[in-house]
Amino acid sequence: MTEARASYGVDAPMVLAGLALGGVAELGVAAACFAAGWTILAVILLVGGLMLVAGAAFYAHTTLRGKFRVWDAELDALGLAGDERVLDLGCGRGLVLIKAAARVPAGHATGVDLWTSDQSGNSQDAAFANARTEGVAGRVELVTGDMRALPFEDGTFDLVVSSLAVHNIPDADGRAKAVAEALRVLRPGGRLRLADFRHTADYATVLREQGAVDVEVRDLGWRFWYGGPHARTALVGARRP
Numbered sequence: 348m349t350e351a352r353a354s355y356g357v358d359a360p361m362v363l364a365g366l367a368l369g370g371v372a373e374l375g376v377a378a379a380c381f382a383a384g385w386t387i388l389a390v391i392l393l394v395g396g397l398m399l400v401a402g403a404a405f406y407a408h409t410t411l412r413g414k415f416r417v418w419d420a421e422l423d424a425l426g427l428a429g430d431e432r433v434l435d436l437g438c439g440r441g442l443v444l445i446k447a448a449a450r451v452p453a454g455h456a457t458g459v460d461l462w463t464s465d466q467s468g469n470s471q472d473a474a475f476a477n478a479r480t481e482g483v484a485g486r487v488e489l490v491t492g493d494m495r496a497l498p499f500e501d502g503t504f505d506l507v508v509s510s511l512a513v514h515n516i517p518d519a520d521g522r523a524k525a526v527a528e529a530l531r532v533l534r535p536g537g538r539l540r541l542a543d544f545r546h547t548a549d550y551a552t553v554l555r556e557q558g559a560v561d562v563e564v565r566d567l568g569w570r571f572w573y574g575g576p577h578a579r580t581a582l583v584g585a586r587r588p
């Protein structure tokens with residue numbers, strides 16, 4: 348009998364498709380230019396095509412594998428006691444949420460999402476099916492909600508996490524609201540770990556303005572590149588005093 352496997356989808360699938368198809372198309376045109384004897388143009392297109400294909404490879408690796416390993420390491424480094432209440436902002440199909448839930452056998456993990464098209468096949472049902480497959484559904488709760496206005500009391504959570512979700516909010520004010528909300532729902536002493544590939548310095552500024560301590564922004568390395576070093580992901584860490 349085949350064992351069911353959790354499936355976490357692809358982040359922003361149209362970006363990956365664009366990189367891959369653009370690269371292949373450019374390599375095809377480069378080949379045609381070589382055949383026509385337009386060598387300089389062919390070399391330029393060849394280099395561009397190879398860069399796009401390499402970008403697609405990095406992107407696919409990050410979304411299908413790299414971010415899994417990075418979050419394993421980040422969650423392990425927190426040294427959780429196992430009874431924490433965790434919140435995942437923009438949980439999608441539940442990758443970080445479920446990893447956190449697995450580390451808090453006596454705790455609870457809540458995922459909030461609006462289920463937009465920013466991840467292939469994301470839905471409350473898909474996230475819950477993954478939680479069941481990974482054996483943590485009993486301590487996972489899923490809430491349809493906007494991270495700019497979280498439906499939780501102040502100080503509800505010991506840990507707030509988020510991966511590649513806050514940048515989806517189109518305006519700086521909205522992103523600042525989401526970051527301030529993340530801090531508001533943390534208990535005193537609670538920790539925040541927020542990964543994103545844009546705006547992370549702004550998130551850190553908002554956190555400092557809101558009184559967070561131990562605020563840091565740290566690069567997460569090549570395993571979290573969405574297409575190359577120009578789209579690297581950083582982790583914003585902070586603690587509510």
Ligand SMILES: C[S@@+](CC[C@H](N)C(=O)[O-])C[C@H]1O[C@@H](n2cnc3c(N)ncnc32)[C@H](O)[C@@H]1O
Pocket residue numbers: 355358359436437438439440441442443459460461462463464465466469492493494495509510511512513515516
């Ligand atoms: C790229 S996906 C990442 C999902 C998941 N964190 C992961 O790493 O697999 C971004 C998620 O953020 C959600 N999202 C976007 N804007 C949101 C908002 N304002 N409030 C809550 N969720 C949001 C999207 O629906 C999507 O599921």
